[in-house]
Amino acid sequence: MICKSKILIYKVLFITLILTFFTTATINAQLYNRNEAVCVYIYNFCKQIDWNFEVDPENFSILLISDNEELISEFTRFASQKKINDLEIKLKVQISEKIDLENTQLIFIDEENSYNYFSVFEQIQGHSILIVSENYTDKKFVMINLYDADNNHLLFEINKANIINQGITVKPDILLYGGSEIDVAKLYKDSQNSLLGMDKELKEFKVRIDSINSAFLELQTDIIEKQKELEKQNNLLSEKEIKLEELNKSVFAKELLYKYQEMQLKIKNDSLFFKTKQLSVQEQLFDSEMKKLDTLQFTLNQKYTDISEMDKEIKTKNEVLGLQNITISRQRNFLYLFTIIALLTIIIIIVLYKGFKNKQRLNAQITFRKEEIERIIEKLQNSNEELQSKNEQLNLANRKITSTIEMLQQTQMQLVQAEKMASLGVLTAGIAHEINNPINFVYAGINSLKKDFDDLIPVLDEVMGLDKSKQVDINQFIKKLISLKENDYFADSYDAIPTTIKDIQVGAERVAEIVKGLRNFSRLEQQNWAKENIHKGLESALLLLKNSYKHHVEIIKNYDENLPEIVCLPGKINQVFMNILKNAIDAISEKGKVEIRTSFDNKKIYVSIKDNGIGIDNEIKSKIFDPFFTTKEIGKGTGLGLSITYGVIKEHNGDVDIISEIGKGTEFLISLPINRD
Amino acid sequence: MKDNKYTILYIDDEEVNLRLFKNSFRRDFDILIASSAREGLEILKNNTIDVVITDQRMPEITGVEFLKIVNERYPDIPPNRLILSGYSDADQIEKAFNEYRLYRFVSKPWNVDELKIIILEAINQK
Numbered sequence: 050m051i052c053k054s055k056i057l058i059y060k061v062l063f064i065t066l067i068l069t070f071f072t073t074a075t076i077n078a079q080l081y082n083r084n085e086a087v088c089v090y091i092y093n094f095c096k097q098i099d100w101n102f103e104v105d106p107e108n109f110s111i112l113l114i115s116d117n118e119e120l121i122s123e124f125t126r127f128a129s130q131k132k133i134n135d136l137e138i139k140l141k142v143q144i145s146e147k148i149d150l151e152n153t154q155l156i157f158i159d160e161e162n163s164y165n166y167f168s169v170f171e172q173i174q175g176h177s178i179l180i181v182s183e184n185y186t187d188k189k190f191v192m193i194n195l196y197d198a199d200n201n202h203l204l205f206e207i208n209k210a211n212i213i214n215q216g217i218t219v220k221p222d223i224l225l226y227g228g229s230e231i232d233v234a235k236l237y238k239d240s241q242n243s244l245l246g247m248d249k250e251l252k253e254f255k256v257r258i259d260s261i262n263s264a265f266l267e268l269q270t271d272i273i274e275k276q277k278e279l280e281k282q283n284n285l286l287s288e289k290e291i292k293l294e295e296l297n298k299s300v301f302a303k304e305l306l307y308k309y310q311e312m313q314l315k316i317k318n319d320s321l322f323f324k325t326k327q328l329s330v331q332e333q334l335f336d337s338e339m340k341k342l343d344t345l346q347f348t349l350n351q352k353y354t355d356i357s358e359m360d361k362e363i364k365t366k367n368e369v370l371g372l373q374n375i376t377i378s379r380q381r382n383f384l385y386l387f388t389i390i391a392l393l394t395i396i397i398i399i400v401l402y403k404g405f406k407n408k409q410r411l412n413a414q415i416t417f418r419k420e421e422i423e424r425i426i427e428k429l430q431n432s433n434e435e436l437q438s439k440n441e442q443l444n445l446a447n448r449k450i451t452s453t454i455e456m457l458q459q460t461q462m463q464l465v466q467a468e469k470m471a472s473l474g475v476l477t478a479g480i481a482h483e484i485n486n487p488i489n490f491v492y493a494g495i496n497s498l499k500k501d502f503d504d505l506i507p508v509l510d511e512v513m514g515l516d517k518s519k520q521v522d523i524n525q526f527i528k529k530l531i532s533l534k535e536n537d538y539f540a541d542s543y544d545a546i547p548t549t550i551k552d553i554q555v556g557a558e559r560v561a562e563i564v565k566g567l568r569n570f571s572r573l574e575q576q577n578w579a580k581e582n583i584h585k586g587l588e589s590a591l592l593l594l595k596n597s598y599k600h601h602v603e604i605i606k607n608y609d610e611n612l613p614e615i616v617c618l619p620g621k622i623n624q625v626f627m628n629i630l631k632n633a634i635d636a637i638s639e640k641g642k643v644e645i646r647t648s649f650d651n652k653k654i655y656v657s658i659k660d661n662g663i664g665i666d667n668e669i670k671s672k673i674f675d676p677f678f679t680t681k682e683i684g685k686g687t688g689l690g691l692s693i694t695y696g697v698i699k700e701h702n703g704d705v706d707i708i709s710e711i712g713k714g715t716e717f718l719i720s721l722p723i724n725r726d
Numbered sequence: 727m728k729d730n731k732y733t734i735l736y737i738d739d740e741e742v743n744l745r746l747f748k749n750s751f752r753r754d755f756d757i758l759i760a761s762s763a764r765e766g767l768e769i770l771k772n773n774t775i776d777v778v779i780t781d782q783r784m785p786e787i788t789g790v791e792f793l794k795i796v797n798e799r800y801p802d803i804p805p806n807r808l809i810l811s812g813y814s815d816a817d818q819i820e821k822a823f824n825e826y827r828l829y830r831f832v833s834k835p836w837n838v839d840e841l842k843i844i845i846l847e848a849i850n851q852k
Contacts (some may be wrong), residue, residue: 192846330797413751485834485835486740486743488835489746489835489836490742490743490746492747492835493746493747493750493835493836495839496750497746497749500750500753501749506763521831538753541752545749548745549745549749550744552742552745552746555742556742596783599783600783600784600785601785
């Protein structure tokens with residue numbers, strides 16, 4: 050049995066082996082045929098194709114891009130046996146992407162390496178190289194493509210356009226070998242259609258992409274917004290966290306406080322408890338005390354009733370006593386009365402007795418006194434006579450005194466007059482000094498003018514001598530005039546006359562001004578109150594003092610232009626200003642300045658005269674208004690100036706103040722009321 | 727001496743006075759005028775003067791002070807010629823007579839003829 054099965058197995062194995070052998074053989078044969086077919090095709094192609102460029106004159110190079118060993122061996126066998134165009138076939142094998150194009154005329158790419166076809170195709174551009182491909186699907190790029198047809202025949206197809214592009218011409222007989230031409234136009238159209246289709250797709254894609262982009266941008270902005278919101282929320286959150294922490298802290302603190310307070314409360318409760326206990330104890334004590342108090346109260350009440358009873362008794366007894374007292378007092382009174390009467394009678398007796406005695410004495414005295422009085426009367430009469438004589442003497446003395454008073458008054462008036470004369474003297478000196486110069490102008494000027502005019506007279510005489518009737522030799526006349534003119538003095542006099550006349554004018558004007566000032570000033574005697582602008586008085590005083598301050602004192606005037614007129618005695622006020630200004634100028638020895646300032650308010654005007662001269666001592670200041678007080682040498686001042694000034698100011702109800710400092714200067718501040726009331 | 731006339735220097739701070747003086751005496755003398763003592767000193771430096779006449783009351787340097795300076799600088803020339811006219815200040819004038827060779831004091835207003843005689847006397851008073 051086992052032998053039989055073994056034999057069967059061996060049979061089966063043998064058959065299968067043989068089958069496989071045959072199949073492989075056939076396959077090999079087929080394969081063998083196929084490779085051979087490929088070689089044959091290629092050989093035939095090369096025969097039918099014109100290479101326009103002779104690349105290698107000696108060899109025909111074929112490049113195989115394949116790793117099929119059998120194919121390669123077939124090709125090598127083929128190459129060794131056959132010749133193309135009388136050229137030896139040279140074979141190269143490469144399977145790298147980058148191929149060696151040198152001296153290659155044909156490239157064969159097998160199906161397995163078809164993925165490199167396109168790169169090879171690109172690399173051969175510009176070279177006359179033919180590519181034969183195997184089963185390459187993209188008909189646009191093939192040159193000659195071998196393909197397996199349905200009936201397992203190997204056929205080929207040609208893309209003429211590509212071949213021509215590479216500079217290779219194909220003989221049309223090539224198709225006899227079993228090839229077909231690829232319809233390039235259809236290919237082109239197909240590719241166009243596919244491109245259009247792709248275009249459309251692309252556009253659709255673009256639209257979609259755009260929409261997606263816009264959606265994307267929207268989303269982005271959304272995201273940004275949401276991010277910002279998120280940030281904000283984060284910030285808020287962090288703020289809230291911080292607040293929460295703070296709250297926690299405060300809560301914690303409050304808890305602590307609460308605990309502390311609880312503890313305190315406990316303590317207080319304990320103390321309270323203790324105190325209530327104490328209180329209860331106290332209450333008990335208090336109750337006991339209350340009871341005691343009640344008993345005491347009861348006893349007290351009892352005592353009160355006792356007392357009231359006793360009071361009543363006392364009252365009755367008092368009444369009785371009172372009655373008794375009355376009777377006693379009545380009796381006593383009678384007794385007193387009696388004693389008084391007795392005493393009185395005794396006193397009367399005594400007094401009467403004494404009086405009698407006195408009377409006697411007095412009488413004696415009276416007679417004595419009478420004699421004395423008579424003596425005194427005699428004396429008085431004597432002294433009366435004496436008094437009378439003395440009276441007469443006193444009268445005499447009185448008369449003498451009044452006469453001396455009169456004399457003194459006269460001297461005072463004389464002195465006042467002298468002061469007036471002195472001030473007048475100052476006045477006249479001022480006038481004299483002032484007038485001196487201008488008068489000189491007039492006087493000298495007139496003299497000068499006369500002489501100058503005399504020098505012109507000869508010429509004028511000649512002119513005057515001219516007469517319409519007389520004949521005159523013009524040349525001679527002119528000669529004479531010229532000779533007269535050349536007289537030395539003529540020209541000078543002619544030039545001098547206008548200026549001389551002007552100088553005389555100046556002099557005359559100045560004199561007139563001074564006289565006006567003088568007239569203004571001399572209202573010394575005007576006794577009537579009048580309204581006057583005191584600036585005029587200041588100006589006329591300054592004019593008269595001009596020569597004394599001209600060279601060494603600068604006068605600065607600060608007049609208030611709205612200064613109102615005041616009711617005053619103008620002449621006397623002018624004298625006041627004259628005095629004070631003169632003093633100010635005299636106080637300045639070398640060089641200095643006097644400042645005059647006027648101002649006012651609604652009741653008074655104020656005049657300040659300030660110098661920067663020698664100044665006034667405090668001791669002297671107090672005496673300065675005293676009559677006959679002067680600091681000047683004998684003969685230089687009467688000492689009455691300021692006292693008169695003071696009198697005038699007081700007459701006007703005004704005031705004068707002095708502010709002074711030794712070495713720095715003095716200010717006289719005068720205030721005068723605007724109206725007289 | 728120009729044209730045989732004597733030269734007079736007259737000093738006064740009033741221009742009008744200077745003009746009048748010059749005009750009054752130009753026929754008789756050669757007049758040089760100065761409006762201040764300083765100017766006068768300048769003129770003295772550069773000219774020969776026969777008589778000097780000066781006003782007293784002037785700013786800065788008075789007539790007498792001027793004479794003092796002249797006396798110091800030019801003790802001999804011009805000879806005995808100094809005359810003062812115008813405002814008077816008695817002790818100053820006395821000093822000038824005694825110490826500064828003041829010849830005469832003439833007060834304003836001047837009489838031209840009298841003054842002429844006095845000037846000639848002063849010049850001839852060697």
